[in-house]
Amino acid sequence: MAALAASELRFHYPNSDQPALDSVSFSIEEGQFAALLGPNGAGKTTLVHLIAGLLRADTGSLELFGQPLSSRAARRLIGFCPQELALYSTLSATENLSFFGKLAGLTGGELRSRIAAVLEAVRLTDQANHRVERYSGGMKRRLNLAIAILAEPKLLILDEPTVGVDAQSRLAIFEALEAQHSAGTTVLYTTHYMEEVERMCREVIVIDHGRLLAQGPTEEIATIGANNTLHLELEGDAATIAAELVAAGHAAKVVGEGEVALGGRDLARELEAMEGLAKRGLLRSFRTRRPTLEERFLELTGEELRDA
Numbered sequence: 001m002a003a004l005a006a007s008e009l010r011f012h013y014p015n016s017d018q019p020a021l022d023s024v025s026f027s028i029e030e031g032q033f034a035a036l037l038g039p040n041g042a043g044k045t046t047l048v049h050l051i052a053g054l055l056r057a058d059t060g061s062l063e064l065f066g067q068p069l070s071s072r073a074a075r076r077l078i079g080f081c082p083q084e085l086a087l088y089s090t091l092s093a094t095e096n097l098s099f100f101g102k103l104a105g106l107t108g109g110e111l112r113s114r115i116a117a118v119l120e121a122v123r124l125t126d127q128a129n130h131r132v133e134r135y136s137g138g139m140k141r142r143l144n145l146a147i148a149i150l151a152e153p154k155l156l157i158l159d160e161p162t163v164g165v166d167a168q169s170r171l172a173i174f175e176a177l178e179a180q181h182s183a184g185t186t187v188l189y190t191t192h193y194m195e196e197v198e199r200m201c202r203e204v205i206v207i208d209h210g211r212l213l214a215q216g217p218t219e220e221i222a223t224i225g226a227n228n229t230l231h232l233e234l235e236g237d238a239a240t241i242a243a244e245l246v247a248a249g250h251a252a253k254v255v256g257e258g259e260v261a262l263g264g265r266d267l268a269r270e271l272e273a274m275e276g277l278a279k280r281g282l283l284r285s286f287r288t289r290r291p292t293l294e295e296r297f298l299e300l301t302g303e304e305l306r307d308a
Helices: 044-051 093-103 108-121 137-149 167-182 194-200 218-223 238-247 267-279 293-301
Strands: 002-011 021-029 033-037 059-064 078-081 155-159 186-190 203-208 211-217 228-234 251-256 259-264 283-289
Touching: 002 044, 002 186, 021 044, 021 059, 021 186, 021 203, 033 044, 033 194, 044 155, 044 186, 078 137, 093 108, 093 137, 108 137, 137 155, 137 167, 155 167, 167 186, 167 194, 186 194, 194 293, 203 218, 203 293, 211 218, 228 267, 238 251, 238 259, 259 267, 267 283
Parallel strands: 021 211, 033 186, 033 203, 078 155, 155 186
Antiparallel strands: 002 021, 002 059, 203 211, 228 259, 228 283, 251 259
């Protein structure tokens, strides 16, 4: 079953020239750990807010586990960890969790048990009764996550959950999320950190300018359509040889002292060029380089700066 199915979603903010989302359709299978990627202004936050029920699409539909998002039963299946901290700073972690737990319908022993469990999951048990205003940024991020998983959601949505946190807090967040996923929770994760996606996410969804650009397994998205790259260690002047290769129609550039990257979609042609250098005594060694998710992302969305 699809945990989340979006069909032809369209959303337009008032006074905006372009739609924030334009006919976006995708699905995420139950139990998946999926990343939602896109540059600033791509439409990620709008899409997340639609799924979380904070906005309503102009047209199109959203279903959670086969139920329309408009139903109360579907909305109760969602846990949302927003980028902006949703915490009461004058309350303790336990008091924050108690408040949000009661809003989710938890009471009595069940509520106390879940509070203890999520505090342990995000490593805040020892600070449970301290006021949140005394917490570090990383501790606040972890409590933000604890609130999102308190009611044991079937779909957990996370919007930049590791922004500005220290390495130890990031690790604690990763471990808590991996435990949630292992327990069967479907996860939709937005981030600008590609190393996080490569570590945790099995599926990638890329959007830009409000449209879906790609969806598929993380490793496939990283390599589909990406250039093959050979790194050549040379005997001669790297800049001269790179210029010679470019003149012959190859994609080549100097990437270090005595080293040239030779890339292209026609691997046979690049190997032929490398063989020619070897015959001339200009090639000392070579290695292949696997494309990265970040390179593929930039290929899809472009390299221009996005400040809004």
